[in-house]
Amino acid sequence: MVAKNSTEEPSLTILDPPRSVFRRKRFLLPFGVSAGVAVLGVVALFASGTVALPFRQITVVRAMMASKSVYFQDPEVRRILMAHGVDVRVTDSGGSRELARDKQNRVREYDFVMPSGQAAAELIRDRFGGRVFYPFASPLVLGAFREYADALVRAGAAVVQEGTDGLYYTLRMDAFVNELSLPGPGGPTDTWQQYGVDNRNQIVAQTPNPCDSYSGSAWLGLVAFAANGSTAPTEHTVLDVARRIKPVFEIEGLHGSGIGTTFFYPDGRTSAPVGVMYEHQYLAHQFATVARTGAHDAERVLLYPDAHHRTEPWLIAFSPAGEKVGELVRGDPGLRRRALELGFRLDNQDSTALTDLLRERGLPEPAVGGTEGFLPKPEDLETMIREVGRCPEIRVPI
Known part of the structure; x- marks a missing residue:
């Protein structure tokens, strides 16, 4: 009598997964989509140069001015300056001539001031000194x-x-x-x-x-x-x-x-x-x-x-930080373009720039x-x- 082989091949049993697994997958799906969107956002920030802002030292620059504060408070101007590591904080002077009438010498406590016209600016420069930049008119x-x-x-x-x-x-x-x-x-x-x-x-x-x-x-x-x-x-x-x-x-x-x-x-x-x-x-x-x-x-x-x-507003700088802002406003293409979009006229180097922008926006050119x-x-x-x-x-x- 031949003895029966007692060794049998093991069998593989496939069990249905518990419902909790499906719940985890459904939970992870929106997370994966969000992560993908976040990656795309980081790529966009990197391309614009903004991604480095959290890792870059930001210099706070204190300024005092009157009507021309509209330029430095513009969101696009602030974005461009922040990309250069500069955060301009503006104090309203109440009027350009208030700067020249300053009796407490507060002016020199700021990195720069920006009176709205050359007559007031000359008074300030002659009284307090500083390096002058001519950004627009x-x-x-x-x-x-x-x-x-x-x-x-x-x-x-x-x-x-x-x-x-x-x-x-x-x-x-x-x-x-x-x-x-x-x-x-x-x-x-x-x-x-x-x-x-x-x-x-x-x-x-x-x-x-x-x-x-x-x-x-x-x-x-x-x-x-x-x-x-x-x-x-x-x-x-x-x-x-x-x-x-x-x-x-x-x-x-x-x-x-x-x-x-x-x-x-x-x-x-x-x-x-x-x-x-x-x-x-x-x-x-x-x-x-x-x-x-x-x-x-x-x-x-x-x-x-x-x-x-x-x-002609003068940007009068009293510190290296103020001078950096003056150089950026004068030289950065994005800041100059934004000055045009805010209605300012640039220097002779771009004498036709405002004319071109007016035409682009369907507006006539004044004489x-x-x-x-x-x-x-x-x-x-x-x-x-x-x-x-x-x-x-x-x-x-x-």
Whole structure:
């Protein structure tokens, strides 16, 4: 009898997996998708140069400025500066001339300051020193609602610039100041209502207080230039001219430095239907309006004085960190491009850049006045400002 083989091949039994395994797989699936998205995000950050920011030392740069803070507070400008390891923290000075009037020498506590125009900047540089950078420029203009600009055309004080879709006008400063704004022997006679606008106020441009604001002091200088026969007042005539034009600035009171902002509010017509501002504020508004709606704002227009003043903000650096910002703003292509998109004009190296951007955004190019309106010498302008605005004296270096 043959014995039966007691050794049998082992069998393999396949069991159904428990439900908890499927639950784990379903749980891991969204995690895997999220991880994939995160990897793609890191790749994108690496390509943009931003991925290194958490591992790079960030230098905090302290700055003080007025209206030009809009540039350094712009998200794209901040992003580009952060990619270079720079975080600019801005303190609002309340007005460019507040910087020059600083009695506690706070200015030198900052890495850099940036007054809105060269007249105020010269006072600061002469008083506090520093290295100067010239990043961009912006002409002084009047923003106006269209019916007010058309009223000035009917009054003979403005003309529409041809080929600009009615967005830009040239303001005849001599007529605007001497024939419409300055009171005659019998007192003020010209009102907006006389030229077709439902407004009984006298014809003037609302202006920021020249004691604090560079735009206000520069406009005071342009009004004096027009009232003095297209000649800048001298030390011998400055007080007489200041007293003659003072009523123009007292008619509706002196405003704060925010006219270039409130003008673009929905109720801007009630606060400043015609107001002194910088060209870049208007162009930035139009760029944003076109991007948002596909069309420009047709009810707000610009008046360019025929005796123009080109304001040039100076970046005055007091530390190596401030100098680094000045060099970046002057030299980085992304920062220069963003300055254009915020309405600023670049230097002669890129003299056609704003024209090209306007064309790209479907906006016409304005014609800036051909005659320069010369401001009085700094010490003479200070005399006028104190007379008109009753403000504290700024010590002018000799």
